[in-house]
Amino acid sequence: MWIARQVQPLVRRMAKQFPAVLITGARQTGKTSLLRHLYPSASYLTLDLPANAEAARTAPDELLAAYPPPVIIDEIQYAPSLLRHLKVRIDRDRSPGRFLLTGSQIFPLMQGVSESLAGRCAVLNLHTLARAELVAAGHDIDESHYLFVGGYPELHRDIDRDLWFPAYVATYLERDVRNVLRIADLPEFNRFLRACALRTAQVVNYSDLARDTGIAPNTARKWVGLLETSGVVARVEPYFGNRTTRLIKAPKFVFLDTGLAAFLAGFRSARELTESPLIGAFWESHVFGQIVRQAASRAETTPVGYWRTAGGPEVDAVIERAGMLTAIECKWKEHPRDADANGLRALEAAEPRRVKQKMIVCRTKASYRLSDGTWVVNTADALKRLASA
Numbered sequence: 001m002w003i004a005r006q007v008q009p010l011v012r013r014m015a016k017q018f019p020a021v022l023i024t025g026a027r028q029t030g031k032t033s034l035l036r037h038l039y040p041s042a043s044y045l046t047l048d049l050p051a052n053a054e055a056a057r058t059a060p061d062e063l064l065a066a067y068p069p070p071v072i073i074d075e076i077q078y079a080p081s082l083l084r085h086l087k088v089r090i091d092r093d094r095s096p097g098r099f100l101l102t103g104s105q106i107f108p109l110m111q112g113v114s115e116s117l118a119g120r121c122a123v124l125n126l127h128t129l130a131r132a133e134l135v136a137a138g139h140d141i142d143e144s145h146y147l148f149v150g151g152y153p154e155l156h157r158d159i160d161r162d163l164w165f166p167a168y169v170a171t172y173l174e175r176d177v178r179n180v181l182r183i184a185d186l187p188e189f190n191r192f193l194r195a196c197a198l199r200t201a202q203v204v205n206y207s208d209l210a211r212d213t214g215i216a217p218n219t220a221r222k223w224v225g226l227l228e229t230s231g232v233v234a235r236v237e238p239y240f241g242n243r244t245t246r247l248i249k250a251p252k253f254v255f256l257d258t259g260l261a262a263f264l265a266g267f268r269s270a271r272e273l274t275e276s277p278l279i280g281a282f283w284e285s286h287v288f289g290q291i292v293r294q295a296a297s298r299a300e301t302t303p304v305g306y307w308r309t310a311g312g313p314e315v316d317a318v319i320e321r322a323g324m325l326t327a328i329e330c331k332w333k334e335h336p337r338d339a340d341a342n343g344l345r346a347l348e349a350a351e352p353r354r355v356k357q358k359m360i361v362c363r364t365k366a367s368y369r370l371s372d373g374t375w376v377v378n379t380a381d382a383l384k385r386l387a388s389a
Helices: 008-017 031-038 050-058 060-065 082-092 106-116 131-136 143-149 161-181 186-197 206-213 217-229 258-264 270-274 279-297 338-350 379-388
Strands: 020-024 043-046 071-074 099-102 121-125 233-236 252-255 304-308 314-321 324-330 355-361 375-377
Touching: 008 020, 008 031, 008 121, 020 031, 031 071, 031 099, 050 060, 060 082, 082 099, 082 106, 131 143, 131 279, 131 379, 143 258, 143 270, 143 279, 161 186, 161 217, 161 258, 186 206, 186 217, 186 252, 186 258, 206 217, 217 233, 217 252, 233 279, 233 304, 252 258, 252 279, 258 279, 270 279, 279 304, 279 314, 279 324, 279 379, 314 338, 324 338, 338 355, 355 379, 375 379
Parallel strands: 020 099, 020 121, 043 071, 071 099, 324 355, 355 375
Antiparallel strands: 233 252, 304 314, 314 324
């Protein structure tokens, strides 16, 4: 059964305006399935097949002639030189929606797009399934189970998680990592992945990460960059408002799919995860990930930051729009109290008249307000408030 994606209207809008549309994102997020569902009559060319990738490099014109537009070209990163030939065809005929592309390795792929298809191609980063998409499709999945399983579409088609994730990680290591970084010691990178999963939603300390993994700090920095460009993690920069306040300057990185992070961290059941001291960090990662997914479906580019003073007060997520702030604290509990809003109040004091709304996102069944006006909401209500802000 097809699970409708929130980005579907946006993809259609892009295809009606641009000659080419590129769907990027981590492996197995559903990029190809999305395009083939939306455009079932389009030609289909996959460069994942070595013969097709070789033809794209050696005989691109003959290959493209065999697949008349509209055409879905899958895994374009395996033949980036093909982008130049697409540019020639687009310049001859700028009709919208002619070329529908997918690609998994974001950085080298985006470099080729910026050089060849600037102004001709719309780009969308597709994430794994949001919990709201699963619920809308009739999947009765509570948030603790979603945190453990994650949103990769295959895992919601009666696939064994304990078999699927090892194969997924092996594919990611063998293909993407080896191709991009030429890493010789893949077990070393595997250890690095697991160390990162244990640090999701925490401030990055490259020296500690390198020490625990047995690599150099510069290598740790480079490998974190790879996780970011390949869509596995997102960087969360500190929010700077009041320049006179001493703030933590290091970014956080957050796993965009908590199921992958839970697997890498070694959790073998949802209960084991929810009873772990790491559940607060995984909950924060979950809330951040749902916010990012909703923003992507609405073509919003407003970054999500975090706020923390050197003295201790912190806010998990800060979103600035038109000079006003939405401040969000994430709590793995059902009934937060006034003390749980201390960080939100500290930010409000540091940024007077700029904090538009304060929220504690938790597992409450019904929304309510604390004495200082902070809203206590569940994830679904938080997303509705952000959408209407």
